Amino acid sequence: MGTSTSGIYKRFVKRPMDFVLSxxxxxxxxxxxxxxxxxxRVKLGSPILFRQKRPGLNERIFTMYKFKTMTDKRDDNGKLLPDDxxxxQFGKLLRSTSLDxxxxxxxxxxxxxxxVGPRPQLVRDMVFMTKEQRERHGVLPGLTGWAQVNGRNGVTWEEKLSLDLEYVCNVTFIKDCRIILKTIKGVIKREGISSEGMDTAEDLGDYLLRQxxxxxxEYQAAMKESELLTKK
Structure with a gap:
């Protein structure tokens, strides 16, 4: 697919196709x-939906919906317990099958x-990205993406963001079809659900701090920035 055809698909075909297919x-x-x-509702209680602020196209914050996969258990001080x-087990099943x-x-x-598009990361991940990495927000985030079919949570943050940028620079109908087909295959095989040794993926800020x-x-300053963005 040539550059001009790719541009037509990205500007005029992709969104109507998304609407109809969804x-x-x-x-x-x-x-x-x-x-x-x-x-x-029976196993985890209400609400059944998990709502979270995520950065979308041009870093506009929106509310993303998922089925709840974790309980609301808290410690003696009322603070939520760690994700793990x-x-x-039911939540892990929802995640491994992508039903959530x-x-x-x-x-x-x-x-x-x-x-199809770069997965919508957390706002607290976005603030730790470099200016170049934040260019991944130049297209709508996706239900699945190029990084997801090339390792999902099994690749490093650097690799994941690099794959996102690679997709943003080459949005085509053929590539989207390939990603959808590979996503179906990955869901069936339940590949790359979590990072090694972790039940959930590590936040970018935590990863950069650990490395x-x-x-x-710098970590604390960026976290404060993310809190301000989510309150807008």
Missing amino acids: LIAIIILIPIFLVVAILV KRLT ELPELFNILKGDMSI EVISAK
């Missing part, structure tokens, strides 16, 4: 939505997300 998927998957919602203490991602179809329908790329002072 609408069809929601209609077809209504029975699965209902079953998962009931199971989440709240992630149940189904509500994101409504984000696609609304125009917050695309079927001594940034100082504790």
Whole structure:
């Protein structure tokens, strides 16, 4: 697909296609939505949906929806317990089958997300990215993406963000189709769900601090910035 054809797809075809396909998927998957919602309510309690602020196109903050996968257990001081203490076997099953991602179809329908694009990271991840890495927000974030089919959480942050930028520079219909097909294969094989030794992926800031790329002072400053962004 040539550059001009690629530009036409990105500007005029991709969004209408996202709308139509997400609408069809929601209609077809209504029975699965209902079953998962009931199971989440019974096993994890309400609310059944997990809502979180994420940076989208041009770093506009939006609310992303997912099915809840963790309990709301807290310590004696009322603080939420670490993720690994709240992630149940049922929650792990939802994540490994990607069923927890189904509500994101409504984000696609609304125009917050695309079927294919860089995954919407946390706001507290975005503030630790370099200026070049933040160019990944030049397209709508996706339900799946180039980084996800090339390792998902099994690759380093540097590799993941590099793959995101590679996609942003080459958005084509053929590539999107390849990513969707590889995503289906990955879901079936349940590959790359979490980083080695971790139940959930490590935040970028924590990773950079652990690797001594940034100082504790820089870490705290960026975290404060992310808190301000999520409150807007």
